[in-house]
Amino acid sequence: MLFFPVSRLSQPRFAHKSLKAGLLAMSLALTGAPLVLAPAPVQAQQVSAFMQSVAEAASSSKVLSEFYRANGYKPVFTDNSARAKARRQALLRAVNAAPAKGLAPYDTSLLVANLRAIKSDRDLGRAEVAMAQLFLDYARDIQTGQLVPSRIDSGLVRQVPYRDGLAVLTNFTKSNPQAYLRKLEPSSPEYARLLKEKANLEQVLGKGGWGQTVPGSKYEPGDSGNGVVILRNRLMAMGYLPRSAATTYDAKMQKAVQQFQMDHGLTADGVAGKATLDEVNVGPEKRLASILVALERERWINMPLGERHVWVNLTDFSAKIIDDGRVTFETRSVIGQNVGDRRSPEFSDEMEHLVINPTWNVPRSIAVKEYLPMMQKNPNAAGHLRLVDSRGRTVNRANVDFSQYTSRSFPFNLKQPPSNRNALGLVKFMFPNKYNIYLHDTPSKSLFGREVRAFSHGCIRLQQPFDFAYALLAKQTSDPEGFFQAKLKSGVESVVPLEKHVPVHLIYRTAVSKPKGGMEYRRDIYGRDAKIWAALQNKGVQLRSVGG
Incomplete structure (x- = not known):
């Protein structure tokens, strides 16, 4: 959606050839056909009609009403200045490129029809406000997502960091338009890598996918036959195996299968059993949908995560400590069972303290x-x-x-009471929240050996809770292990405050990029991504293919 330039208020509207050329170019960009221009010039004394129209059109939006009242109802998109032209062009490019960013396309047909019918300053005022509303819609979509998480699933309790619309629009008018629109997008390396993989998968789709799906239920080293050849070809198409003419399940194929298994959260035994073949046979369409969902999720968390933070990916059954963008500690986790209200929710908070020798308050x-x-x-x-x-x-x-x-x-x-058999184990990590979710030890150590680890009532159990505690305490004591063990051996419940609170992010990603290239995919254990993808499709987000 984009509106055409108009005259400075002290001049007849269509007095300059350059303005007419701009109108024609803008109309062609929108519809492929020129606008029908009003033949009669509008005189300067009709300025108040424009202002009144802007005020009326903006009245339904608190943000737009405040913005135009503050600037004296002057145009910021629809005058003939170089700045207004730059704003229009930058927004047009951004809106047209929305599908490339994983957003739904913006339907401009009605607005274009209204543009072609403009004959007065009142019409022009309405166009000005519609242009500003388009900017606000796009800015919110690209910055913090098109969906409201809590409307998708009850476990999506994340508070999206929505920006103040008035500030966003005001700052846009004071900035380089193209650069400002780019900066609205998440700046995380993950977002950039997801966009790159999105483009890659669109090319894969354009070329027909990864080939024939693999039949059968199990292949292992030493096997041969048609199924092995099809598996070989699919692994090559996905980039896991160099070009090969081998017709047996050799060492190279075993290594490729192991890498594939690691990238998909499977036991890396090098045997292509049913679970592995199920993932091998997932098509690029489903993987691309996972990428589009991950992009939306990345916009929901478009905020500073903290120089040091805890990152718990529920689908990966892992918990990590991240320092300055680098993983400094990682352990396996157990998450909430996939039943009713036991599913672990997704939200961000701050870890304030840990409790050694905790009492379990059921x-x-x-x-x-x-x-x-x-x-x-x-x-x-x-x-x-x-x-x-x-x-x-x-x-x-x-x-x-x-x-x-x-x-x-x-x-x-x-x-x-505190004990080795306590359901919380010997330490818990608290980020007080109304969902009563925290990280903790557990006496049920055997569950960490499972491939799928969804067994808790919702809290996150850690396989290496002591080492996790040492890593956290290392920022505030020279001997974190000695400090922790002294408290532990006392047998008395001890609350240990963290001198600097640590942000905790409970997230759910079925598609995660690898910093050095490639992707990791996980199963949609709670079915949440399927719901998000359905909602994105309802918004108009589509799978695209390129080339072919």
Whole structure:
């Protein structure tokens, strides 16, 4: 959507040949046909009609009303100045390039029709405001996304860092338009690499994809036959295997399969079993959809992440500490089970402290949904938990008739004292939030050996919680391990504040770029990306192919 230039207010509108040329060029750029220009010039005394029209058109938007009131209802897009022309051209280029950035195309047909019908300064005022609204729409879409996360899935509780529209528009008018529009996009290396992979996959689609899907259910070193040849060809097409004429599952193919498995969160045994073949046979269309979803997610988190921050990718079952853009610590994690309200939510917060030898205060939902029914059948069930009344006193179970309580009327809290068998293990990492989510140790160490690790009630369990603690504490003590172990050996619950709070980002990415090239893909374990992709398609985002 773009509107044509108009005269300076002290001149007849179409007095200059250069202005007419600009109008024709702009019309051609929008529709391929020239605008029908009003034959009669508009005199200077009609300026107030333009101003009144701008005020009326902007009245439905608080941002636009404040902006034009502050600038005296002067045009910023539709006069004949070089600056206005630069703004129009920059916005036109940005809007036309929206699909290349993973955004839905902008429908300009109605606005173009209205442009061709302009015959007065009142029409011109409406065009000015429509142009400003187009800028605001594009700026928000490219900067912080086209979707509102919470409307897609209940687990998407992320607070998107929306910018103040008035400031964005005001700053645009004071800046180099093209440079300003570029800076609206996320500046993260991940965003740039995702755009590069998007373009690559569009070329793959244009050339027909990665070839025939691989039949069968398992191939391993030493195998031969048609299925192995098809697997070889597909691995070559995806860039995992150099050109080869081998017809057997040789060492090179085994190495290629292992790399593929590592890039897709699979056990890297070099055997192409069912899980591996399922991922090998995923087409470029689905991978491109994952990229488009990842671009939208990257816009949702378009903000400073923190020089040091904790990055938990739920789909990757991992937790990392990032220092100045570099991973300095990484461990496996267990996330919420893919059932009801146990799915781990996505949000950002700040880690404030850790608790060594923690007490487990059983969440109310777990207490009444899981433990109360057990105790109604057997009052001594879950004997590792203390029954505590509203005044903090431990209650003797022998004096309680659990059958008289419901999930609503149950008056007690359940607590598990610090111990090696505590459900939280020996340390928890707190970023207080209303979702009661945190990172913690666990006595259930065997679960970290699983390929898919979704077993918790929603919190994030860490495989190496002590080392995680040492890495965090290293910023504030010269002997983090000694400090931690002294607190641990005391057996007493200890709260250790972090002198500098650390941002924590719980994210969900099924497509993640590798800094040195290539991509990693993960399964959409909660089905959230499928919902986001459906919503993006409803907005008009499409898969594109290039070439062919």
